[in-house]
Amino acid sequence: MRSLLVSALICVFHLNAISTHDVFTNVAYSKPVTLSSRFKNVPESNIVNGLLSDYTHTSAEKFPWLRIDLRVRFKIRLIEVFARSGCCGNQLHDFDIRVGENIHDMHFCGHFTGHAFTGQRIATFCPHNTVGRYVELQIVSGNVNYLTPAEVLVWGVRVKH
Numbered sequence: 001m002r003s004l005l006v007s008a009l010i011c012v013f014h015l016n017a018i019s020t021h022d023v024f025t026n027v028a029y030s031k032p033v034t035l036s037s038r039f040k041n042v043p044e045s046n047i048v049n050g051l052l053s054d055y056t057h058t059s060a061e062k063f064p065w066l067r068i069d070l071r072v073r074f075k076i077r078l079i080e081v082f083a084r085s086g087c088c089g090n091q092l093h094d095f096d097i098r099v100g101e102n103i104h105d106m107h108f109c110g111h112f113t114g115h116a117f118t119g120q121r122i123a124t125f126c127p128h129n130t131v132g133r134y135v136e137l138q139i140v141s142g143n144v145n146y147l148t149p150a151e152v153l154v155w156g157v158r159v160k161h
């Protein structure tokens with residue numbers, strides 16, 4: 001009887017542990033994207049369409065940026081950025097990633113130093129318990145830059161309150 005009770009308690013604890021486990025998904029998929037500028041008619045939505053074979057493209061700027069609006073608040077753990085896959089991966093370089101609940105109050109999540117290679121995946125873990133609705137990526141070095149990632153994945157879980 002006693003062992004049965006212990007087993008039951010372990011089972012309840014185990015179920016509780018499972019039910020509170022966060023399941024992170026790519027919450028950037030198909031969400032609205034804003035670019036600091038747009039090169040020709042390359043769609044900004046290309047960075048959230050699930051394909052690594054296309055990309056978006058700003059005009060030449062000193063510090064080009066993009067912003068994804070996740071629509072609601074998420075706890076964000078990991079952000080993956082993919083350089084374009086056909087050529088020119090080195091256009092993606094020296095960028096900051098910021099996350100915030102308000103576009104006027106963005107918080108540093110991570111930084112990539114140097115030039116990406118073509119097709120490179122760059123993974124950035126945000127600080128523990130990062131919560132936000134907006135994700136920004138901005139090149140912060142150089143004078144003439146094009147921001148041309150192929151895809152951005154934001155791994156998050158919905159915040160209810």
Ligand SMILES: [Ca+2]
Nearest residue numbers: 046051150151
């Ligand atoms: Ca894409």
